[in-house]
Amino acid sequence: MDTSLTTIDEVAQALGLSVTTVRLVLNGQAARYRISPGTRQRIEDYVAGHQVMVNHAARSLRLQRSETIGLVVPNLGNPFFARLMAELERCCQARNLMLLTASSHEDPELEARAVRQLLDRSIDGLVLAPCRKPAPELFARHLARVAVVLVDRAYPGSGFPTVVSDNRAGARELARRLLAEAGGDALFLCAQAALPSIRDRIRGFREAWAEAGLGDRPAPVLDGGASDLPFTGARLVNAHLERGGALPRALVCSSLVVLEGALQALRDRLGRLPPDLLIGTFDTEAMLAFLPNRVLAVVQDEAAIAQRAFARLQPGARPTRDVIPCRLFG
């Protein structure tokens, strides 16, 4: 058996046929062009025995498309984005596409670089969770060929189809329940409040606060700034308590990471977690269910986001805006 890579030309040569004939068979157009059954059989036998593979680079060059889509997210290690990617990859497999992935690490420079690298590679589509409002000039001359969809972070006026979770409704429902159970005594800690998704979570919390008739006081929302680290949550808790703030009956955090830091700080100060503290959070982890505390969690539907984003991946698509419902657990 031949050990070199087998190209279509080589098959043709080996069988004494022309490349056209071989390709028509390989592309399933044998019937249409009335290739003789004998020839057809010979070709099929040969490729079966030799693991013939088409050269994708040549194909891309000729067809000006690559059967590849790109995904750029802030951090592939973040479980939300990891699940999103896994779901997107599932969509791709069904259509024989492959996924090229890159992390921006929340750095607009790296993001632009990743996007350029992907466009260089003639991706047919790009799913982007941008760390800033994307600069349209990055894509300008590609828009005819490559479809762009924004996910998770809906910067208004970006001009691209966008698919996001309904963070606002999720947060509102979460806060409604928590405020009812906690008699209105809740505190919302957040990081990265500049992100559209976080902004929506804050808005939802404020709406529930007003609905609960607490509008005479401003909603207690503490903003920890740009970095979503455990340290941010810890800092907010410590600052609140040191300012003489009371321990609330319900604590809501804008991310699991903030929650982690907040719980650490509470445990450090109080010796243990106050078991009657109600916890509200976004996204979830399996072990959250085993805390002694009552926990409410808003979880996003990564599969639905991925599928919708995939469906919107059409060149020249209008800038639609899809909002995927969240589910509330606990």
Added chain:
Amino acid sequence: MDTSLTTIDEVAQALGLSVTTVRLVLNGQAARYRISPGTRQRIEDYVAGHQVMVNHAARSLRLQRSETIGLVVPNLGNPFFARLMAELERCCQARNLMLLTASSHEDPELEARAVRQLLDRSIDGLVLAPCRKPAPELFARHLARVAVVLVDRAYPGSGFPTVVSDNRAGARELARRLLAEAGGDALFLCAQAALPSIRDRIRGFREAWAEAGLGDRPAPVLDGGASDLPFTGARLVNAHLERGGALPRALVCSSLVVLEGALQALRDRLGRLPPDLLIGTFDTEAMLAFLPNRVLAVVQDEAAIAQRAFARLQPGARPTRDVIPCRLFG
């Protein structure tokens, strides 16, 4: 400003130069070939104003390599593999490579399909966490060009460089500590015992068991079979208790998923988690730290695995075997 894609030919044409000259400048070899500074400046000005980008498909076709490496893992949504991918992507960024990713969903058929798709796309390297012992014929005719490294699952005799965690030592140390604290009263629940990584964890547990002088009884290891689901952990716990087994002082689980199911079952049966139950597990989650129980966790060093795998990614490399230490937390 031109809105079409700008190719090297077009730049040359627009500037009245030859493609060679343009290319030498673009590839940073201007100095070496003594391109005149004036010409050089003209070219650089032009490309700056036009966002010129090289066509990677053409480049790959010509060079027979794609500056792309492939990653195939059982499940991209699994946090361990997600972190591994994030780290591998970091290695790639440093060398201007991109990552093509695919999940096998623990299905050898899908795995083979993904690998073939990647090889079709002329990847320069492949990092594979195989769900079975890989069939060498999949790669046979590519080995000269594409480097293959196996990670996480070391099937002996595969013939490829392999990078895995030191699951055996990690498990041994974990069990040693847990057995000491629990007076030898421990139970090990596992799923997917056929995987090399899980097998090593079992072996480590057994070694610690023998070391602790408990060798007169067989080590209490319960095997839940092939599927790593919460249900598996729950089933093992229920079966153990219904057989009249006592609640052990220490419970070790081969994965977080098994632990999740086991804890669910315990809570369902006992009304709450027994707070003095010692827990041992592999991999970790932030919220695990806030369980009322004492928890010991063996965590893998995804960054080190990724870096080592990346370093071993050389065509025709000898089948080395790297074992990366784990860390024990708790």
Added chain:
DNA sequence: CTGTTAGCGCGTTCAC
């Protein structure tokens, strides 16, 4: 220092 040219493997068009 710069220009010309021949493929890389595939898909398409047109001729036989």
Added chain:
DNA sequence: GTGAACGCGCTAACAG
């Protein structure tokens, strides 16, 4: 039914 020939954009060898 089948074959020949061109070009996608780039690189490398060689020719000035």
